[in-house]
Amino acid sequence: MDAYGKTSRTTLKRAHERGCYDRATVHAILDAALICHVAFLHDGAPALIPTAHWRDGDVLYIHGSSASRAIRALETGAPACIAVSLTDGLVLARSGFHHSIDYRSVVIYGAARKITDEAEKLAQLKIFMEKIAPGRWQELRAPNEKEMKATAVLAFDLDEVSAKVRDKGVADDPEDMDARVWAGVVPVRRSFGSPEQDPQLAGDIPLPEYLKDYKGPG
């Protein structure tokens, strides 16, 4: 199946052309982003945390301290909502009204499953590391028991999920086309600077291949 099913929550009520249920599009957005935002309920009110995420097949994963308030609220399987957003361009139109942002986003409704199997947890933490720094996992010592215990991994099935993509640039009303004002798009990019080594790093440890000309995930 190459598309996710729609539900009432994931069906766009306006700007329908931005809605996208295509599996490959959803996966590409999730894979390119470094962080997501996770909404959950705390004492009946919405709460929100930014956190790193990764994807394996049709499952999105986050991790955190087993003691954290967000993890403890989420691991009960309470309803959650996760958003991933990538900003691609500032759209400067000929009217204030049509100013916009070109973006790609994904919203997931669901509930967490806590990964309790240690081998599965370890396998997922490796996939997470591979997303950020492919090849690094094997260079590191294995996590110890205390670290594994302190780390919770939560899984969210990609089931009730949709993407929104705006990439059309300037879209003005016909009557504004003669306005004497510059119109266009300012591209917004995520970039990475040269890796800065830890001041305490031994002088003979070279920069690993996976950090040379680093482009990030996605």
Add this chain to the structure above:
Amino acid sequence: MDAYGKTSRTTLKRAHERGCYDRATVHAILDAALICHVAFLHDGAPALIPTAHWRDGDVLYIHGSSASRAIRALETGAPACIAVSLTDGLVLARSGFHHSIDYRSVVIYGAARKITDEAEKLAQLKIFMEKIAPGRWQELRAPNEKEMKATAVLAFDLDEVSAKVRDKGVADDPEDMDARVWAGVVPVRRSFGSPEQDPQLAGDIPLPEYLKDYKGPG
């Protein structure tokens, strides 16, 4: 007053050193970010939208279509939570466990006030434009009545608010310091590409000064 008061929801339970209630820090993070994520309740479950925001004094503003589901849920004054997150660096430590992200984030708990006064709404939309493209507002025609009606502006008082900042780079356990693995930080940056003019732009309209060497807000 140069700091926000703490509440039980904004008091960090762990990693206390990351908590920050300093007004200037909170404002700087809000001003530098292009978008926020807003959590609200929809049929009793958390829902989430990414949207642009701006700040005026101790108030955060968002805008949207008056018809949007999120705006309609929020304008009732129902509890909301807003997060703004800036990713500054990928922290590659000597153990998997201490890998982290250097970041700056703000979380706001509160409820929206809908701005109904037209002059106030217009003044805020101008402040929004000035955040993105200082000087552009005066180049554009004024919004018309239909556009103003279609645009809702919501205000969130900065009251129950906190920032979190991690900027310490690599922080390994003493027993890992001799590990033969590269450790350091890969800086993550937001950058802007050269403005791309609308293909339909008249040939004699030059790039405005505010877009030359554009650095974005903040």
